[in-house]
Each structure stands twice: as structure tokens, then as C-alpha cells.
Amino acid sequence: MDLSQRTVSIVGVALIVGAILTVINIGLTGAGSSDKSPFERDEVEEYLTDINDNEGLVLAGAAVGVVNDGVFVIVAAAAFFILFRDRSPFLATLSMVAIAVAASLSLVVDISNVLLTGIAADYVEGGAGDIPAGDSSTLELGRYVGMITFAFVNLLFTAVGTGFVALGLILVGAPQGLINPPKWIGWVAIVAGISAWLAWLVVVTDPGFVFFPIQLLSTLVLLISLGVWLLRHSDLQPAPMKA
Helix, strand or coil, X not given: CCHHHHHHHHHHHHHHHHHHHHHHHHHHHHHHCCCCCCCCHHHHHHHHHHHHHCHHHHHHHHHHHHHHHHHHHHHHHHHHHHHHCCCCHHHHHHHHHHHHHHHHHHHHHHHHHHHHHHHHHHHHHCCCCCCCCCXXXXXXXXXXXXXXXXXXXXXXXXXXXXXXXXXXXXXXXXXXCCCCXXXXXXXXXXXXXXXXXXXXXXXXXXXXXXXXXXXXXXXHHHHHHHHHHHHHCCCCCCCCCCC
């Protein structure tokens, strides 16, 4: 059996591993993050102090994120196109592009988190040369990088939402193709996508935060259930490219 004949199995494993790494990444990042906001000027100092205190967790989360975003999310993006392009070329392409964009934005967030640990250390302990601890310019730099990081998180949720909704529409309503997972997985994908879009509400109202756990849970159900289904149907072959 050559690599092309193992496509479905490889994708199944990649989706399950991606789900596991997502849980680890969010767990580490959540434990290392601060409950203070860089958007509130009077909270920036505590925000950077918290990040410095949890530097190891933040860096570990970023490392896991880089592996997941740079490998497994990209594999998932390509897989959604390869597996379902015969059912809807447009939606399969949209899903692939949107998930790839989300992976790129997530890599930016990972890198920004690493930068934040360095800025936080400079603020708490003092920076290179004669920059003292508690320097106002370092505080302001940390504030801007923190706000940019938060903004990119919301942008990647928009891209993720688009990719999942496109995937869900394929599974729920597109014509049958060579690979046809159950429609309920498609509905889970749509829920994951819409909740990712609605996560933007956290910008205007605190209760909007509820969409983050909904999005996470539905994403994990989507990745694991689709991954398991593909492994159980590893004998299936995606349509050739000319389709």
C-alpha cells in the first residue's frame, strides 16, 4: 500500500493528534495567561507580571501550538480539500484556505506569546543595557503586543469559523461523493464554526466569553469523531484530482 492509498488513515490520525495537541495548548496557555487585560491601562502592569510569573507555561503552550499549527492544522486544511473536493469544489477550497489562514494567524499568536514573555521579563527584572525594571516604555510595549495578540486570536477564530462552516455545509448538504461521513458530524462542524464567529462578542460584552468553551468542545468533538470515522473507513479513497 503506497502513501496515496493511506490518505484516509493519515488524515484520521492527524485529526485526532491535532485535537489532543489543541487541548494541551489551550490548557498550558490558559494556566499561564493573566486574568488582567492589556486593553485596560491600569491592569497592564499586573498583566505583564502574571505572564512573567508563568513564563514556563506560556512558552510550553507556544511550543505545542507551533507544532500543532505548523503541521497538524495544515494537514487538516489540505485534507478537507482532498477528501471532499468531489462533493463541492468551492466549499472544499474555501474550507482549506480558511483553515490554512487560521493556522497562520495562530502561529502569529504563538510567536507573540513568546515575545510577551521576553517583554514581561524585561519589565519585571530590567532589560538590556540600562533599562530598569518597571520602565514605562517596556510597559507600553507590553500593552501593545498584548492587544495585538488578542486581536489576532479573534481574527483566527473568524477564519476557523469560516472553514468549519464550509466543511459542515459539505457534510450536511453537498451531493454524495466517494467519502461521506455522517451528517451529524457536519452539524457539529457548523456549531463549531458559528460559535467561533460569535466569540467576537467578547469584545463588546463579557458574557460573550461563553462561546469560547462551546467552540472548543464542538471542535474537539468534530476532530475526534471525524478522525475516528476516517480510521474506521480507511479503505476509502478520495476522488482523483481531475474530479
